[in-house]
Amino acid sequence: DVKVTQSSRYLVKRTGEKVFLECVQDMDHENMFWYRQDPGLGLRLIYFSYDVKMKEKGDIPEGYSVSREKKERFSLILESASTNQTSMYLCASSFSGTGATNTGELFFGEGSRLTVL
Amino acid sequence: GESVGLHLPTLSVQEGDNSIINCAYSNSASDYFIWYKQESGKGPQFIIDIRSNMDKRQGQRVTVLLNKTVKHLSLQIAATQPGDSAVYFCAENIRVENNDMRFGAGTRLTVKP
Numbered sequence: 007d008v009k010v011t012q013s014s015r016y017l018v019k020r021t022g023e024k025v026f027l028e029c030v031q032d033m034d035h036e037n038m039f040w041y042r043q044d045p046g047l048g049l050r051l052i053y054f055s056y057d058v059k060m061k062e063k064g065d066i067p068e069g070y071s072v073s074r075e076k077k078e079r080f081s082l083i084l085e086s087a088s089t090n091q092t093s094m095y096l097c098a099s100s101f102s103g104t105g106a107t108n109t110g111e112l113f114f115g116e117g118s119r120l121t122v123l
Numbered sequence: 124g125e126s127v128g129l130h131l132p133t134l135s136v137q138e139g140d141n142s143i144i145n146c147a148y149s150n151s152a153s154d155y156f157i158w159y160k161q162e163s164g165k166g167p168q169f170i171i172d173i174r175s176n177m178d179k180r181q182g183q184r185v186t187v188l189l190n191k192t193v194k195h196l197s198l199q200i201a202a203t204q205p206g207d208s209a210v211y212f213c214a215e216n217i218r219v220e221n222n223d224m225r226f227g228a229g230t231r232l233t234v235k236p
Contacts, residue, residue, distance in 0.1 A: 065225075110172065112159075112167075113169075117166055
């Protein structure tokens with residue numbers, strides 16, 4: 007089974023702190039994604055990466071950065087956490103494209119619930 | 124996907140009834156769509172997908188219908204069970220080569236025993 011592991015299920019941080027959210031996948035997927043999930047707004051894409059050291063902004067990149075030094079690991083960084091970044095953060099991975107051998111399915115981790123006080 | 128503000132649409136059904144969950148998508152060029160199920164405390168899980176060259180696809184107890192004319196997706200669940208209680212999201216693939224998916228706001232399905 008594909009496994010996407012997020013390092014922390016629950017975090018509580020203070021305004022201004024630097025926050026690292028780590029994500030590791032074990033299926034050799036090319037693509038990795040960070041979403042945030044807020045009630046009534048669904049999942050909104052923060053950043054994604056389609057290769058090592060490559061990254062692209064999603065819909066809401068402001069206040070976030072990412073790092074992908076190895077294929078299996080994708081980190082989300084909040085340089086200076088703010089209260090409006092309190093949310094559930096979901097990491098996902100997938101193969102590239104939707105060819106005959108893959109469904110295009112995103113495989114999600116269990117989520118990291120971040121509270122910024 | 125559609126945004127409905129801060130309130131999650133809800134659907135409550137009796138166990139054994141059929142459920143229909145609807146979704147409007149935004150990009151007429153999207154050519155691939157997925158329904159995900161998210162149970163409490165877990166990440167979303169794939170249920171079923173459909174490509175834009177199809178208008179219907181069936182899985183085990185689930186059927187997805189695609190109406191490209193009005194940019195509408197629906198998920199039908201037959202004989203709904205308590206284990207089907209979850210939030211359901213539709214997602215459209217706006218850039219196929221990178222699996223760049225955009226998600227709707229979700230619908231909470233509650234199954235009453």
